[in-house]
Amino acid sequence: MTTLLQLNSSLFLADGQSSQLANEFVATWHAVNPNGLIKLRDLAKEPLPHLDAQRVTAFFTPAEARTPEQQTFVAESDALIEEIKQADIIVLGLPMYNFGIPSTLKAYFDQIARAGVTFNYTANGPVGLLTRKKVYVFATRGGIYAGTALDSQTAYVRDFLNFLGISDVEFVYAEGLNKSGDVKEKALASAKQRLAELAD
Template sequence: MNALVVNSSGRTEYSVSRQLVAELMTELEIKHPDLHVHYRDVAAGMPYVNDLMIAGFYTPVDARSADQTQALAFSDLLVQELKAADMLIIGVPIYNFSIPAALKAWIDLIARAGLTFSFSADGPMGLLHDKKAYLVVASGGVEVGSPYDMATPYLRQVLGFVGITDVEIISADQLNLLGEQPIGSAREAIQRIHAIV
C-alpha cells in the first residue's frame, strides 16, 4: 500500500499542519506496517503553469516538441506520484481564507486531461478512483466549515474532479482564538482512524 504526503506550510518549524501530518503518519504506519510513504513538500518550490506547458497539455504525446516534453516532465512526475498512491495526505494551513499558493500550483500540475480526468458527453470525469484522502488543516482564525473557509470546499471540489471522493478532514482551527484545544481535538481524530480505503 502506498501513501503520498503533500505538505504545503511555508513554515518548516512550528508548523501545526506539518506536526499533525507527522502524527497521522505515525499512526497509519503502526496500523499498516506495509505502508510505503512518499513525501512531497510543495512549499520547497513548485513551477507555475506557463505558455509552454499549456501548449503541451493540448498536444498529443507523440506530437509534442522537445521543449514541451521537457516543460511537462515535472508535472508528469507529480501525476505519477499521485496515481501510484492508494492514500493521499495533504497538510494544509489556511492562508487568507484559502490554500497556500504552492498547493494551488501543485493542483494545477496534477489536474491533467487524459491523465487524472477526462471529458465525456456528460462533462468531465475523474480518473483517480479507490483512493482515500486526508486533509490535515490548521488555521489561526478561520473556522473550518464556516463561510470564511474557502480552503476545504475547494480541495474537496478539486479532489472530486480528479476522482478522489473519499475525503476526511482533520482540523486544528482557530488556534489564535482557542489555543491548544483544537490540536487536542485533531489528535483525538487521528487516534480514531482505523481504515485507509
C-alpha cells in the same frame, strides 16, 4: 502493499502546525501498517513552477509534435501524476493563508489536472480517473472558519479532488490557533485525538 503519499504545504516546513499533524498521523498509521510505503512531498521545501502559457501549451500539444522544452514540462507533470496514481492514501497538510490554500499547493493541483490523463471530458460531463483513493486533510487555521462563508478551502479542495475522481475525503480541523487562552491547545488536542482514531 499500501502506498501513502503525504503532501505538506506549510511555509514553515516541518514546524508548521498542519505539517506536524500530518506527520503525526503518518507516524501513527505506519506503526499500524509497518509494511506500508510512504512518500513525502514537501511543496514548500521543493516548490513546483506555477502554470504558465508555455506549460499549458505543452500539455495540449500532441506528443509527437512537442519540442524538447515541452517534453520536459510534460515529463515533470507526468512524474507527479504517476506518484499520486500509485498512492492508495493521500495525507494533506493544509494551512490557511489569507483565506485560501497555499500557492504551492495550487501549483501542484494545476500540474496534476490534465485532460485525458487524470480526467476525461465526456458527453455527460467530466469524469475523474484517479479513483479508489482515501484522502485525509489536516486543515489548520488561525481563526474559526469551518462551516462559515469564509471557509473557501474545504469546498475548493473537496471539489478539486472530486473532479479528479477522488470522493473519499476526510477533513480534520485545528482552528483558532492564533486565539488567546487555551483555544489553541484544545484545538490541537482535539485534532490529535481524531487523527489517532483515523490512523488506527
